[in-house]
Amino acid sequence: MPSVPFPVLTLLALTLLLVRALFPAHQRHRGTVCFLIVCILLIAVTTLRWEFNLASLRHLQPILAMLLAPVVWHSFISMAPVSRRRYLIQLLAPATLSLCATIIWPASTDWLLILLFTGYGCSLLSLARQGDHWLSFCRLGELGQTKIMAFLAGCFLCLSAVTDLLIFFDFGRTGGKLAPSIIAIAQAMLLPFIGAAILAAGKRVEVTEIGAEVAPARPVLVEDEAAITFNAIEKMVRESQLYLNPDLTLALLARKTGIPARQLSSSVNAVSRGNLSRWINGFRIERAKALLINTTMPVTEIMLESGFTTKSNFNREFQRVVGASPTAFRQQQRDNLTTHSEMR
Template sequence: MLSVPFPVITLIALLLLIAALCTAGARHNGALRFLFASFILILTNTLRWEFHSDLLRNLQSVMAIFLPAIAWSSFVLPGEHRQKRYVLMLFVPVVLSLLIRLLWAPATDVVLGILFFSYGVALFRATGKPPFHSLRPGEISHSDRLALFAGFFLCSSALTDLLIAVDFGFSGGKYATSIVAVTQFALLPLVGTLIFRLINPPPLIGSAPGQEQNREKERAGTAELTALYRKLEKQVREDELYLNPDVTLALLARKTGIPARHVSAAVNSVRQCNVSQWINGFRVERAKALLINTALPVTQIMMESGFMTKSNFNREFLRLSGTSPGAYRQQARDNSGLTAEKA
């Protein structure tokens, strides 16, 4: 898909992003799967251009057909009532693209462009955030940030191939190298931002000086943040502020009367996560109780727990529980049945 002769910079950038994600506090296996697949695809394409191998060219074309589906499955979980639609979206485009490649090879580039662009837009929609959503700490999770990157990566690849196809049609590929260079360098700031966010979590209030004379102040600051967090958590639980799907750091600050930077610092210090992830923890906790104690549909539980989209609900539930909502409910029922039998 990515018609890049020697994309060394892109390969190095992806390796750095993979390394940053592996060393981050909360690993995202789906993102790692997508990044590894992208790395292997670009590496295969590089070797293809280096050795002019028809075998590698065919292998690269087939791998490119699978990459958008891999991206989709890496960041979007199947919804309880959308299983059929999820499976269709995951497999039908891939099967159709493979058939078109076998029966009408010249149309492969067009099909790949459509495939990459469609899945890229679908990833933007799945996150529930626009492609250029604010990257400020506490407003967007690492998972959503990586999903947006995957969507941008796919759309950028589709645009690159479209421009190269037009260039070959009008000038015989005279500007192909320049087009590739421009589109690759356009990705670098985004990759750099992701790496920086992963290895440099939002700082706490003030700096953390290493001088001995400031250690007592640091310990006192930690104690203050812990006390502040307890107060904050109590109010969030009692007033059920997490049930508001539009809750933000600014809204929490207004409701609790605590400055926004103090709210963020307290949550980061005690819970080692951002405010968005912290709020989602309360929501998942409530969803678990409803899954066990009620027969409500999962979609209704999602809404009553404060989530706005099914994809975000499933993703956060999986991140915090290690399983899907449906599987969690079934496991709870199975455990309840075993307990009843023993009694």
């Protein structure tokens, strides 16, 4: 029975993740889609070269890799508050210089690829670690997914750099005999990250007992700068109902409140003992509960009216805060109302 090479399995896993990211259309995340397409393209070219011995792709692969690494980086850094000049320099300069150096000195290609993948990969890992502050142009409802995919993208680029380094040494010792095996091992190491991303995309919280309402954590009212800032933000968000904007981002919230993004995020994190996305979702869940109790609107309409854009995120956050699904919560409230009426 013919064996299926690991790169093909990786391509299938990435394709599955891409399908999840593409549909439904209104839930697409641009950075995730761009990253996945880039990964699929690069791994496909690599697979065709090594698994099927297509030497014609020998020169295309490094050139494509030099262009794709900045594209992966761009799909996430575009959501960070970086000056346009710095952004363009970091996006265009490394790849342009590398391509020119490759034409003048082809022997430098391997080392240039290793440096490119390592540099952009470490940048994405740093971005994922500081996501709350740096991804200020990302919709708050997508912040968690963006940080996961930025981390996965960083791991992918760093792993590619290590793979290229091993292949470089292999060509020096054996003439490239171990290169296909090195690539297969690298793809096998990448598969768990892809699987984790697929699971995270469909992750659900555990179901707790219906009726045992889990209230969101209340802020600790400490008279310090963070608490004062937090109280001012909370008042403005409640009065203006900014949380109903499905496209709300940290940058937009900072502009509306007049408070710097970093100070705003750190104050919310410190006082509410949670992240900014969950804090905003707390307001949205309050709105959803009121609509579930006082109206007969369908759950999907209530989801949209409360500021959520995806049903999975709405159900997950509602379950986390209330301890029951929106449908079960509404039925419970109706049952309680019927019980009270019968007792009277």
